[in-house]
Amino acid sequence: MLQWFRTLSLRNKLVLTILICLVLPSIVSMYVSNLFTRDAVRTQVADNARQSMRIASQIVNGQMKNMLHMMNFIQFDVDIREPILNLSHADDKTPIGDLYISKTTIDNRIATFIGPLENLVVTLLLPNGQYYATYMTTNFDPKSFFEKAWMQDIMQSGGYSAKWIGAEPNYSQQSSQSYLLEAVKPLRLNGATYGYVIVGLETSVLQKLFAQYEDNESMVIIDTQGKILVDKDLSRIGKPFAYYDQLPTEEGSSFVKVAGEEYIMQSAQVTPEWKLVNMTPYKSAAQQIQSFRKTDFGIQLMFLILFAIVLLYVVRTLTKPIAKLVQTVVRIESGQLSERSNINGGDEVGRLGYVFDRMIDRIELTLFENKREQELKRKAELAMLQAQINPHFLFNVLNSIRLKIMMKGDEENAELISSLSALLRMTINRNNEYITLHEEIGINEHYVRLLNSRHGDRVVLRVSAASDTLLIQIPRFLLQPLIENAYIHGLKSKAGEITIVSRLAEDGRLQVEIQDSGVGMTPERLLELRSHLEATPIKPVTEEKSSPSLSGIGLHNVFERLRMIYGHQFDYDIESSLGEGTQIILRFPQQPEKEV
Incomplete structure (x- = not known):
């Protein structure tokens, strides 16, 4: 395929490339658009369902809270607790009048609380068989609750929390609804049970709420076993919820297939045992987006054809001069540079x-x-x-002169010639960029010896180098400019002491100190010197007030050279007091940061 493409002419290559660049992005764009649109539809449907679910959940939770508030009111209201306790201790010998007074008090207290809550049915059962109900008990005996399995469980448990029973056939004659949602709570005081309160919720409010949804959209309340408790279709109450195993593990949403159609399912916990479940069809919400996608595809196809026509015309216009340029290149390649x-x-x-x-x-x-x-x-x-002069010839001549002077007994001048020879050898030989600290100190000892022979005043060089620093490689001629600076500016070219100290700092870097016993500097002069050393670019050596050093670099260039070699790992300190000399402290790694 690649070989075939190479054999095509430039025009055909451009045409093919343009078509690929136009068609391929369009295909990718349609695929990505389809992918994003599908996600957008799912997101939109989920958002709408969540909004609807949020509203319904608030209403359902409000009804559940009413039931719970009623049970808590009966348990904790002091004015109603005493007549309940009186009824719980009644027997055959208790006067009927006392029973009537207790029930009347209970009825008045419950009527005060239940007034706005017309859809609640309350039953109060006592262990001695006494009871109280907010409904007519002509066709229903509340004592039959003791035969229920859930009542046996609540009687045997020792807890104080309410138990959400579920949907029970409506036993209230005041309502035409077929089912009640019921919850029961034991009434206990100091660990002893003195009664049970059963609250039933007429499902008319919830069924009216669920009936507002479309026919293909459903909302139900189910228990922990997946049994339907409330549905707008009364025939499905008490039956298993068909998609219980596909519910989200937590409150959220999931997609399920119902008779070949995709639905989004959402759930919300309304009580510890009950869930509110909503199922919304996906197809109806997706139809509008599908229409938009078809329109988008048509627009893209129209512009694709238009762009292809324009680009093909431009390609045809460009290929003629390019072909001429190619012919010129071929002739120049053959050696015709005048073409x-x-x-x-x-x-x-x-x-x-x-x-x-x-x-x-x-x-x-x-x-x-x-x-x-x-x-x-x-x-x-x-x-x-x-x-070029052969350096070896020069060194051999100096050694010959040194031997002749020694043979005549002038050992002092012989040593001076030896120092000069060593210093010249190090100066001329620039092959090695780095030498050991030990060698650098030796070169400076020769330099001080020559310095003392030149001037009448004697300079004493003291060296205090730690043994673990002597073999560390440092840049050549690092110390000589600093010693020369100490002699000229610190000692003012007079007698004095110059000290070289080396050690390993706490961070592992080499620390070298050059200290003189000279005149020192004022704080203003010290600040000026530090500013000058930090300024960039560094002034050339020829601008220094002092004479050029033997190595050809000045004090400023020493610092700049160390910055170039060691980068940010190099730092220094300069300490000086008037009349007490100057100390320069250099700190840099044992190995250079980069090659220079």
């Missing part, structure tokens, strides 16, 4: 032809200049080789 394309125009191809012609002109000029430069370079190298 030019002569392509004109204000567009990119015209500028390309112009720049190409100018580039060939510069190449011809560069070839000529390179040839001339190589000739001049060869002449310069020859002259440099002819002018």
Whole structure:
């Protein structure tokens, strides 16, 4: 496939590439649009369902709270507790009047609380068989509750919390509804049970709420076993919820298939044992988005065709001058450097032809200049080789002079010549960028010896170098400019002491200190020196007030050189007091950060 593409002409390659670049993004765009649209539809349906679920859940939770408040009111209201206790202790000998007074008190207290809650049915059962009910008990005996299995469980348990029973056939004659949602709570005092309160909720309010949804959308309340407690279709109450195993593990949403149609299912906990479940069809919400997708596809296809026509015309216009440029390149490749394309125009191809012609002109000029430069370079190298002095010859002559002076008994001058020879050897030999600290200190001992022979005043060089620092590699001629600076500016070219101290700092870096016993500096002069050392770029050595150092670098260049080698790992301190000398402290790693 790749070989076939290479054999195509430039025009065909461009046409094929343009078609691919137009069609492929369109396909990818449609796929991505379809993917995002599908997610958007699901998100929209889920959001609508959540909003509807939130409203319904608030209403259902409000009804459940009413039931719970009623049970808590009967348990904790002091004015109703005493008549209940009186009824719980009644027997055959208790006067009927006392029973009537107790029930009347209970009825008045419950009527005060239950007034706005017309859809609640309350039953109060006592262990001695006495009871109280807010409904007519002509066709229903409340004592039959003791035969219920859930009542047996609540009687045997020792807890104080309410038990949510579920849907029970309506035993209230005041309502035409077929079912009641019931909950029961034991009435206990100091660990002893003195009664049970059963609250039933007429499902008319919830069924009216659920009936507001579309026919293909349903909302139900189920218990922990998946049994339907409330549904707008009364025939399904008490039956298992068909999609109980597909409920979300927590309060959330999931998609399920119902008769080949996709639904979004959401659930919310309304009591510890009951859940509110809502099922919303996905297809109806997706139809509008599908229509939008078809319109979007049509617009994309129309622009695709339009862009292809325009681009093909542009390709045809561009290929002619490009072909001419290719022919020119082929002729230049064969050695005809005088060939030019002569392509004109204000567009990119015209500028390309112009720049190409100018580039060939510069190449011809560069070839000529390179040839001339190589000739001049060869002449310069020859002259440099002819002018170079063999360093070994110079060192051998100095050693011969030293031996002759020693043979005459002048050991002092012989030692001076030896120091000069060692210093010149280190100065001329620049092959090694780094030397050991031990070698650097030795070179500076020779330098001080020569310095003392030149001037009448004697300078004492003291060295205190830790043994574990002597073999560390440092840049060549690092200490000599600092010692020269201490002699000229610190000691003022007079007698005094210069001390070299080296140790390993706590962070493992090498710390080198150069201290003199000279005149020192005022705080203002010290601040000026520090500012000058931090300034960039560093001034050349020729601008220093002092004479150039033997190594060809000055104090400022030493600091700049260390910054270039060790980067941010190098730092320094300068301490000085007037009349007490100056101390320069250098800290840098045992290995350079980068090659210089």
